Amino acid sequence: MKHPTTYGSYIRYKKLFILILVVAVALAALWAVSAGSAGLSLQEVITTLLGNGSKQSSIIIFNHRLPRILTAIVAGIGLATVGCAMQSLLKNPMASASTLGIAQGAAFGASFAIIVLGAGIQNQTLDGITIINPYIISLCAFVSSMFSTLIVLGLSYFRRVTPESMILAGVALSSMFAGATTLMQYFAADVKVAAVVFWTFGDLGRTGWNEIIIMTVIVVASFIYYAFNRWNFNALQGGEETAKGLGVNVTGFRLLGMLIGSLTASTIVSFIGIINFIGLIAPHLVRRVIGNDYRYLLPASGLMGALLMVASDTAARLVVAPIILPIGAITSFLGAPLFLYLVFKGVGGRK
Amino acid sequence: MIQVQELSFSYKHDRPILADINFSASKGQCTAILGNNGAGKSTLIRCLNRILEPQQGVVYVNGQNTRELKRNDVAKSLAYVAQHNAGDRFTVFDTILLGRKPYIKFEPTQEDIRIVESVISRMKLEDFALRYIDELSGGELQKVMLARALAQQPQVLLLDEPTSNLDLCNQYEVLGIIREIAKTEQISVLLIIHDLNLALRYCDKFLFLKDNRIFCYGGIEVMTPENINEVYEIPVTVQELNGIKVVIPFPNKH
Numbered sequence: 359m360k361h362p363t364t365y366g367s368y369i370r371y372k373k374l375f376i377l378i379l380v381v382a383v384a385l386a387a388l389w390a391v392s393a394g395s396a397g398l399s400l401q402e403v404i405t406t407l408l409g410n411g412s413k414q415s416s417i418i419i420f421n422h423r424l425p426r427i428l429t430a431i432v433a434g435i436g437l438a439t440v441g442c443a444m445q446s447l448l449k450n451p452m453a454s455a456s457t458l459g460i461a462q463g464a465a466f467g468a469s470f471a472i473i474v475l476g477a478g479i480q481n482q483t484l485d486g487i488t489i490i491n492p493y494i495i496s497l498c499a500f501v502s503s504m505f506s507t508l509i510v511l512g513l514s515y516f517r518r519v520t521p522e523s524m525i526l527a528g529v530a531l532s533s534m535f536a537g538a539t540t541l542m543q544y545f546a547a548d549v550k551v552a553a554v555v556f557w558t559f560g561d562l563g564r565t566g567w568n569e570i571i572i573m574t575v576i577v578v579a580s581f582i583y584y585a586f587n588r589w590n591f592n593a594l595q596g597g598e599e600t601a602k603g604l605g606v607n608v609t610g611f612r613l614l615g616m617l618i619g620s621l622t623a624s625t626i627v628s629f630i631g632i633i634n635f636i637g638l639i640a641p642h643l644v645r646r647v648i649g650n651d652y653r654y655l656l657p658a659s660g661l662m663g664a665l666l667m668v669a670s671d672t673a674a675r676l677v678v679a680p681i682i683l684p685i686g687a688i689t690s691f692l693g694a695p696l697f698l699y700l701v702f703k704g705v706g707g708r709k
Numbered sequence: 710m711i712q713v714q715e716l717s718f719s720y721k722h723d724r725p726i727l728a729d730i731n732f733s734a735s736k737g738q739c740t741a742i743l744g745n746n747g748a749g750k751s752t753l754i755r756c757l758n759r760i761l762e763p764q765q766g767v768v769y770v771n772g773q774n775t776r777e778l779k780r781n782d783v784a785k786s787l788a789y790v791a792q793h794n795a796g797d798r799f800t801v802f803d804t805i806l807l808g809r810k811p812y813i814k815f816e817p818t819q820e821d822i823r824i825v826e827s828v829i830s831r832m833k834l835e836d837f838a839l840r841y842i843d844e845l846s847g848g849e850l851q852k853v854m855l856a857r858a859l860a861q862q863p864q865v866l867l868l869d870e871p872t873s874n875l876d877l878c879n880q881y882e883v884l885g886i887i888r889e890i891a892k893t894e895q896i897s898v899l900l901i902i903h904d905l906n907l908a909l910r911y912c913d914k915f916l917f918l919k920d921n922r923i924f925c926y927g928g929i930e931v932m933t934p935e936n937i938n939e940v941y942e943i944p945v946t947v948q949e950l951n952g953i954k955v956v957i958p959f960p961n962k963h
Contacts, residue, residue: 364839365802365822365838365839368800368802368839586815588815589807589810589813590810592799592803592807592810593807593810595797595799596791596794596795596797596804596807597791597793597794597795599755599760599789599791600789600791600794602758602759602760602780603758603760603784603787603788603789603790603791603867604784604807604808604810604811604861605779605780605781605782605783605784605785605810605811606780606810607780645798649798649799649800649803649841650797650798650799651799651803
């Protein structure tokens with residue numbers, strides 16, 4: 359970024375970047391609605407969205423594509439803002455729901471709900487699972503991921519561990535949860551194991567309007583909380599002592615911020631399965647463009663997350679259409695090389 | 710005006726880091742906090758603005774007990790600059806704006822921006838305002854940190870070794886600025902410093918810490934060879950050179 363000449367133009371540049379992202383997400387979403395195995399033209403899509411389309415295109419759009427794309431947008435915003443927030447809260451560029459063992463914890467909880475509590479079954483006619491009781495799965499995933507969060511937070515408070523050891527704690531917890539999940543699967547019936555495997559792929563197709571509403575409420579609530587704490591995030595960039603000196607209640611903010619992040623991430627993960635790397639990559643991508651000011655970083659990260667999710671999902675639907683690939687695999691497959699690129703370019707700025 | 714009464718601090722189940730600290734420092738006064746490594750200098754400074762919560766004692770700023778204040782309100786009367794400040798992807802302007810954090814609800818007001826701009830011009834940082842702080846030199850960064858503290862509009866300024874990473878020229882420049890701020894803004898400055906000659910040049914009062922207690926506290930009259938020898942455990946002589954007191958240490962030969 360070139361050095362702008364006045365603070366006003368420097369701020370306008372950041373606002374412009376956010377505006378561009380809004381437009382990009384809107385265009386990507388529109389394109390995603392029209393793209394797919396049942397070919398719809400952009401014109402048909404627009405007339406249908408305005409309520410004047412044919413019955414067939416209405417069914418395709420309102421029952422299949424729109425819920426999918428809204429899920430992608432809401433989940434993308436949620437995962438990216440949580441990742442962005444956790445990176446500041448733990449003062450660790452590697453922090454996100456998937457690297458702290460929260461995603462694996464949620465996956466364990468969901469598996470427990472499916473296998474032990476029988477909350478979901480394999481649907482024989484379609485290649486998917488039917489979740490009988492998504493709320494039980496959500497609850498189990500949440501409890502289980504909170505367990506993960508509390509261990510990481512507990513370690514950081516009582517033993518004063520470094521960010522690196524926190525990541526290692528996350529790795530250890532992920533491994534423990536993965537092992538426990540495997541053990542459960544070993545003794546479970548084939549159908550249930552299949553249901554768990556399908557669940558962990560990550561799939562945007564299983565959310566209905568109810569789930570979307572729940573996710574939206576939680577994502578919006580957590581975003582509002584984070585947005586109102588933007589100055590606390592900025593103060594934390596200078597280190598814990600400086601933040602305290604600027605009037606931040608670091609301990610309380612960290613605890614509440616992590617709790618809210620964990621709630622949001624585990625809700626998303628429990629509805630759509632494990633989606634890796636969005637929470638890690640989206641904040642780092644936008645950080646390179648607009649810097650570390652959380653006033654702009656938070657919304658920009660969320661939008662970038664939404665954009666990446668919509669793009670990944672559309673790729674997942676189009677690459678080998680009519681088969682829909684699991685989106686979790688796409689984000690990991692494309693996210694890892696991108697992340698490696700960021701690591702070697704130097705995270706968050708020039709070296 | 711800051712008053713400290715009966716302050717003591719220790720980490721859990723451990724020996725005291727600070728005990729029986731009593732002193733007061735008036736407006737416009739520059740106080741050097743002196744003593745060996747481990748004497749409790751940094752701990753003392755951090756107890757004053759509640760970065761660390763002392764087990765005992767009260768700190769009054771202009772008669773107000775800081776224990777009864779919210780964190781944001783503590784930050785409005787006491788500003789703190791840490792010893793090490795990592796350069797981050799933050800512009801100088803945004804870093805100084807952060808000093809307004811205790812006052813800002815959601816958006817900075819015109820008043821906040823005006824204060825930041827006036828601090829920037831006071832510290833002659835106009836040319837750096839939109840640079841990222843990880844591109845600055847040590848001296849420039851230290852000035853930015855001081856500017857951020859000033860933007861807090863504090864009554865007390867707490868500085869942990871403000872000159873430790875600076876070259877000779879910048880040490881004098883930064884201390885000169887600090888002294889001038891103390892006089893013109895009528896702020897009480899408490900700073901940790903290791904260089905006794907710099908302290909003699911720029912500070913009015915000298916507070917020696919030894920073995921976690923105040924060894925002595927007073928004006929230039931406490932800067933005697935005996936006191937310095939006692940605190941630092943090294944023989945020194947104090948001489949006058951062109952009307953300026955200088956401390957010259959004579960380490961024991963091995």
